[in-house]
Amino acid sequence: MSITSSISEAHCAGLRDLLVNEKNTPVLLQLARSITKNVCTIEDAEEALGYVTAHLEDIHKVLHKRHITRDLLFKYLHTRLPGTSTDFTKADLVMRVIQYWDKQITTESVAKQTSVTTIERIEETEQDYPINLMARKFGEWFFEKFNANDLNPSDLWSDSVLQLSVIADDGTSDVECSTAEEVIASLFSAKDQFGFYFNPNLTHTGVQGRIDVYGHVVVLCCGTLHTGDRSVGVFECAFGLLRDPNADNNWKPKKFKWSLRSELTPPELHTLNSSESLQTALALPTPNDTLD
Structure with a gap:
């Protein structure tokens, strides 16, 4: 009662x-x-x-x-x-x-x-860690070039590798490749096939940095997928970055692990905490000191 x-x-x-x-x-x-x-x-x-x-x-x-x-x-x-x-x-x-x-x-x-x-x-302190500042800067740079079809093999390590999953209502499509040219071609192919525009969440809730067990920098990024004026899904990405001594010691991506997922009612703002594929990576350490 x-x-x-x-x-x-x-x-x-x-x-x-x-x-x-x-x-x-x-x-x-x-x-x-x-x-x-x-x-x-x-x-x-x-x-x-x-x-x-x-x-x-x-x-x-x-x-x-x-x-x-x-x-x-x-x-x-x-x-x-x-x-x-x-x-x-x-x-x-x-x-x-x-x-x-x-x-x-x-x-x-x-x-x-x-x-x-x-x-x-x-959280306010963590978002200003050097690794997170770099992660947001990288995320902004990468997706601006990617959406503009301006990404070049020289922006990646020549032996870059990609694991890409596209999850739709009719099933899952997986792609793997292992050169900068093939990685870029595969990413552009997925984007152009569906007419996707990638809208990254460039706040601390959507882009963060971690250090993996090998001491490499990992950038985690997520956001929403759009076709025209419609939001049709979400994306979740993990980039493995290394400094390139032949490119002014700048950070360049070498490993790509991406998941694109269609959704009937995507969130207005996709966040790392609500991601499905990045939870293990989120548990990796977040150093608060200057990156080597």
Whole structure:
């Protein structure tokens, strides 16, 4: 049975803490039966709590009921706040219990907000790591050239390798190749075959850098696929980068692992955390120092 309560969720939780236990549940059942005039059989503690909070609209009225004695309230406070004085009337104890519950709400709220703020600060710091700054710069450079059909073999290592999966409603198509010319030809072929425009998510949620077990830089990037003015799917890419001493020591991609996936209702902004193919790579280390 679903019973609507007019007492706040926090105070309902406090009543549960006070009454739903081996020692005080009999008191709760008696209270519920009294409130409902014994018109129904109540044997379950949660059901009894539901009746109490639905039929008594004020937490003070609940705690002032004769079934909830001064002794019960004092023992509860003593377990939660050791050292509670015995020199209190029942009215004083009721106020102390409610104040304790309200303080718990404030403490939990502050702790939650502090946790959220800490996470946000960590994320703000991480997005400025050198490896992530480089990853975003690389992602912007690569997809600008790729969408403009301006990508050349000299932009890649000559022995570059590609693993490409195109996942559509009618099945999956896999392509593998191992030279810069073949990698570019395969990527352009997939783009032109479907008329795709690649819209990368160039924020920290969509492009990040990692270091693999061999100490190589890995750039992870995701975004949405478009044909004309329609969004038709998502893409997820992992690039393995190495510095090229013959090209001013710039970073150049050598390994490509791509997944293109059609979707009926693609997200407005695809993120790494929601990616299907990049979760293992996301678990790799993110160094915070300058890249060698």
